[in-house]
Amino acid sequence: METDEPRLPEQPSGQLPASHFPASLTPPEAPGDSQLPPEAAGPARSWLTGTVWGCALLAVGGGAVLMVLLTALSTNGFRQYGFMVFVSAPFLCGLVTNILFVWLNPERPTRNGAVAGAVVTLLTVQTALALMVASALEGMICVLMAAPLALLAAWAGALVGAAGHRAGLERHRVPVLSLLVLLYPVGQLVEMQHSGPPKPHRVSTRLRVRATPEQVWRVLIGPVQYPTAVGPFFRAGVAYPLSTAVQLDSAGRRTLTCAYSQGRAHLPITGWQPGRELAFQIPNTPAPMRELSPYPRIHAPHLHGYFSVDRGTFRLLPQPDGSTVLEATTVYRHSIGPRAYWQLWSDYLLDDMHQRVLTALKTQAEHE
DSSP, X not given: OOXXXXXXXXXXXXXXXXXXXXXXXXXXXXXGGSOOOGGGGOHHHHHHHHSHHHHHHHHHHHHHHHHHHHHHIIIIISOOOSHIIIIIHHHHHHHHHHHHHHHHOTTSOOTTHHHHHHXXXXXXXXXXXXXXXXXXSSOHHHHXXXXXXXXXXXXXXXXXXXHHHHTTOGGGHHHHHHHHHXXXXXXXXXXXXXXXXXXXXXXXXXXXXXXXXXXXHHHHHSOEEOOSOOOHHHHHTBOOEEEEEEEEOTTSOEEEXXXXXXXXXXXXXXXXXXXXXXXXXXXXXXXXXXOOOSSSOOOOGGGSSSEEEEEEEEEEEEOTTSOEEEEEEEEEEEOOSSHHHHHHHHHHHHHHHHHHHHXXXXXXXXXX
């Protein structure tokens, strides 16, 4: 008789269906039946591309090396210190770092992604600047001065990279990055051809002295020793005066002999109004600094010819109460850009130097 009971599928002789085995006794799959875990392909590779720290390390390394290479191309190749090296190179560094970080780690959650990107960019800039010092490309003073601007430019590049990722432009990242990097030398050439001669810039500092102009004048033209206590940048290597004295040269002309932390200079006096004004020229500007470096000596191009001082002036302004306003003025030029940014540093250092000189003159004049 035929029955309506369902029939089990036939099994090969001597083999039971897998469902007849308890779960704990289910035969294991053959090695080729399942995909090997990522660790089997290599622990190092898995850590680098499978963790946030590994992806960050690769992104930091790639961005930092790119920034160092672009900086070396501008400073040692084109002999230029301008917008390209201090803004464009860090911008590209931040852009590349962000794209690499997202590219290598695309499955990570986006929560706190902005914070992670900012931290990775910060580490990239710090690594790049450290590599410049370690490779004797630059000294620590210049690196510290450039760091704020470089960091802002790098963060801007990272923001552009993040915006491109949100806009779904990942598939175009390689051609876009290649084009930007290849255009960098072109931009450097354009900047070099369109950068005009440096314009003179004036820095003046005033200090009231409780002494008559005649008393101040006697101190000003006599030998003056300045205090050895200086600010951190001067201790690190920025040049500053140690002493001054008005003397006569071999031709009987008055000169202002100035001993600097970097050497000695004889400055021709161009203005001599006793009790009123003392002006002098600086025909040969000494090196503005001795770079702080782990090496005995480095030869950064910006130490020679990129900063020059034209002249200096001391003016004595008599006051109704018998005191004197003593004014120190320095006129300088520099061909380092962006000029507005570097003028902030130059003005700050020159004003600090003026304050130190004027304070020494004030102290000596008030105790005559």
